[in-house]
Amino acid sequence: MPTNLQLCARLHQDLRIGGSLSTVVSQVGMLKRTVDSISKANRSIQRRKTNWKFLWNSWELTTVAGTSIYAGPTGLGSFDETSFWKGVGTTDAQKVTFIKYKDFREVHRQAYITSDEVQFITLQPDGRVKLLPTPVSSGEIITGEYWRKPVDLTSDAQISLIPEQFHDIIIARAKVYMAEMKSNNGWYQAGMVEFDDIYAQLKAHSLPGYEDDNKSESSISRVIEVI
Numbered sequence: 001m002p003t004n005l006q007l008c009a010r011l012h013q014d015l016r017i018g019g020s021l022s023t024v025v026s027q028v029g030m031l032k033r034t035v036d037s038i039s040k041a042n043r044s045i046q047r048r049k050t051n052w053k054f055l056w057n058s059w060e061l062t063t064v065a066g067t068s069i070y071a072g073p074t075g076l077g078s079f080d081e082t083s084f085w086k087g088v089g090t091t092d093a094q095k096v097t098f099i100k101y102k103d104f105r106e107v108h109r110q111a112y113i114t115s116d117e118v119q120f121i122t123l124q125p126d127g128r129v130k131l132l133p134t135p136v137s138s139g140e141i142i143t144g145e146y147w148r149k150p151v152d153l154t155s156d157a158q159i160s161l162i163p164e165q166f167h168d169i170i171i172a173r174a175k176v177y178m179a180e181m182k183s184n185n186g187w188y189q190a191g192m193v194e195f196d197d198i199y200a201q202l203k204a205h206s207l208p209g210y211e212d213d214n215k216s217e218s219s220i221s222r223v224i225e226v227i
Helices: 004-014 029-047 101-108 168-182 185-206 210-226
Strands: 056-062 076-079 120-123 129-132 141-148
Touching (some): 004 168, 029 168, 101 120, 101 129, 168 185
Antiparallel strands (some): 076 141, 120 129
């Protein structure tokens, strides 16, 4: 599985840039631009979709009696608002309903002023989560799922969240950035052709429902052609 340094070294080699690249840290000149282009490409691809499968993660909190506000997941991008449950794996498992903070503020805030069984969860603007009503008991597990924010590449040994079989897309996109900086049309064309090809594969692999949607569109097209 290629590390950040190995991706940078590949780009450095492919573009035949002078100098020796032995670390991503404290580089200058063209070597720094090489490192920065890989980092920017990795970040840009992750940001293209908020629901990439590789950004998905699970999360849980343990209730404390009398405490309604808890830290949210580290690196939270957005919650899967349909995913919250309490007591998963027990006969008492129950759905916990996610409500928008605005709805909590306008409708629910005054309704739950005492402790009771948790029914709702909301995400505050500060990134913390609030349970409604305030838990009456400790030790109850509430689980949920979320998508992470893009994770930057900053150290030599770091590995991109993008699936390994598609890591060439990072190099391809980085070539485009280097080409734009150097006004090199050859680099640009080669980078874009490779990027477009791998990006289509990445979407088919890592977007929920993408492959099924495409199959449906293809079927519709075939019907239209027959008609």
